[in-house]
Amino acid sequence: xxxxxxxxxxxxxxxxxxxxxxxxxxxxxxxxxxxxxxxxxxxxxxxxxxxxxxxxxxxxxxxxxxxxxxxxxxxxxxxxxxxxxxxxxxxxxxxxxxxxxxxxxxxxxxxxxxxxxxxxxxxxxxxxxxxxxxxxxxxxxxxxxxxxxxxxxxxxxxxxxxxxxxxxxxxxxxxxxxxxxxxxxxxxxxxxxxxxxxxxxxxxxxxxxxxxxxxxxxxxxxxxxxxxxxxxxxxxxxxxxxxxxxxxxxxxxxxxxxxxxxxxxxxxxxxxxxxxxxxxxxxxxxxxxxxxxxxxxxxxxxxxxxxxxxxxxxxxxxxxxxxxxxxxxxxxxxxxxxxxxxxxxxxxxxxxxxxxxxxxxxxxxxxxxxxxxxxxxxxxxxxxxxxxxxxxxxxxxxxxxxxxxxx
Numbered sequence: 001x002x003x004x005x006x007x008x009x010x011x012x013x014x015x016x017x018x019x020x021x022x023x024x025x026x027x028x029x030x031x032x033x034x035x036x037x038x039x040x041x042x043x044x045x046x047x048x049x050x051x052x053x054x055x056x057x058x059x060x061x062x063x064x065x066x067x068x069x070x071x072x073x074x075x076x077x078x079x080x081x082x083x084x085x086x087x088x089x090x091x092x093x094x095x096x097x098x099x100x101x102x103x104x105x106x107x108x109x110x111x112x113x114x115x116x117x118x119x120x121x122x123x124x125x126x127x128x129x130x131x132x133x134x135x136x137x138x139x140x141x142x143x144x145x146x147x148x149x150x151x152x153x154x155x156x157x158x159x160x161x162x163x164x165x166x167x168x169x170x171x172x173x174x175x176x177x178x179x180x181x182x183x184x185x186x187x188x189x190x191x192x193x194x195x196x197x198x199x200x201x202x203x204x205x206x207x208x209x210x211x212x213x214x215x216x217x218x219x220x221x222x223x224x225x226x227x228x229x230x231x232x233x234x235x236x237x238x239x240x241x242x243x244x245x246x247x248x249x250x251x252x253x254x255x256x257x258x259x260x261x262x263x264x265x266x267x268x269x270x271x272x273x274x275x276x277x278x279x280x281x282x283x284x285x286x287x288x289x290x291x292x293x294x295x296x297x298x299x300x301x302x303x304x305x306x307x308x309x310x311x312x313x314x315x316x317x318x319x320x321x322x323x324x325x326x327x328x329x330x331x332x333x334x335x336x337x338x339x340x341x342x343x344x345x346x347x348x349x350x351x352x353x354x355x356x357x358x359x360x361x362x363x364x365x366x367x368x369x370x371x372x373x374x375x376x377x378x379x380x381x382x383x384x385x386x387x388x389x390x391x392x393x394x395x396x397x398x399x400x401x402x403x404x405x406x407x
Contacts, residue, residue: 024140067122079354082351088199095193102185144338145279222355282338300321301384
């Protein structure tokens with residue numbers, strides 16, 4: 001007779017609000033703690049660097065951009081390390097490096113020190129992102145896409161909570177609070193890294209030593225990665241471009257901006273796992289991408305029209321646009337992650353996921369500049385062009401996936 005503990009209601013198959021008990025749930029709590037710190041940091045870091053340390057804003061922007069771009073260079077290399085050494089150890093090590101880097105940032109006094117630490121932080125952040133994919137695949141007791149959906153929900157909750165704490169600190173505008181927020185982020189990395197070391201050690205595949213640069217020669221896989229890179233252009237819409245559009249091009253009350261992220265977060269928490277549990281093959285994942293593209297097009301077309309409509313109608317349509325955008329985000333995130341891992345050979349999954357991460361991070365890094373120029377400079381034609389690009393990228397994904405499966 002089995003002595004296993006009865007599962008928590010709603011988590012037997014991993015489709016409730018929490019993953020089933022085990023390593024997946026440990027990783028869930030680790031990421032929730034980590035993203036609370038991330039939310040505090042991203043909300044307050046610009047003010048910390050400029051007002052507390054005294055660095056020029058332009059140099060801060062340049063340093064952060066260089067840190068992000070430097071991280072892009074190491075994705076496939078870190079993936080090969082995951083194949084050779086196992087993703088758990090790489091993941092935990094990168095988190096501990098990020099914790100040390102955050103602590104050191106509170107002691108920065110010169111631009112040279114800032115750049116050095118930001119470059120190290122960029123490399124560590126990319127390593128964390130790359131290692132997390134194969135780690136999830138190794139730890140999942142069911143389908144990895146479902147566990148990933150749980151973790152994405154945790155990240156949304158954590159960033160929202162951390163952002164609220166950072167916002168309160170900014171409202172208080174008490175100078176000693178800013179380094180405390182950075183140290184809080186360091187503590188979150190430390191906790192997450194130590195919790196990662198409690199996870200079962202993942203078995204290395206050993207492929208990284210013998211099959212260097214395999215992924216970059218796999219053209220069908222690179223095609224699927226390119227589609228995900230294009231789809232990542234929507235990344236700054238909700239947090240950056242849409243608020244600026246509301247402020248500059250509509251008569252909507254500005255307080256509506258504060259409701260955008262909570263609506264998005266709530267929908268992701270409620271729906272992400274439900275969508276992921278239905279995606280159990282690459283073919284099903286690929287079929288989600290055209291639907292994601294359509295959802296983005298609908299959202300962007302509605303946003304483009306807000307300034308020409310009465311305020312009451314615009315407010316209602318804005319909520320509808322955010323809902324449509326969130327559906328697109330959920331579908332695209334679920335599908336692209338599933339494709340990135342299931343289309344990769346098992347003995348080189350780290351290298352392949354590192355290549356995928358490099359592509360999607362490139363899309364994220366350039367997205368703010370491209371989408372801000374496209375939508376705020378061009379106006380409504382820019383929104384429609386962005387939506388059409390999303391639709392086209394999603395539409396070709398099933399064909400690219402079939403080709404990747406044949407190869």
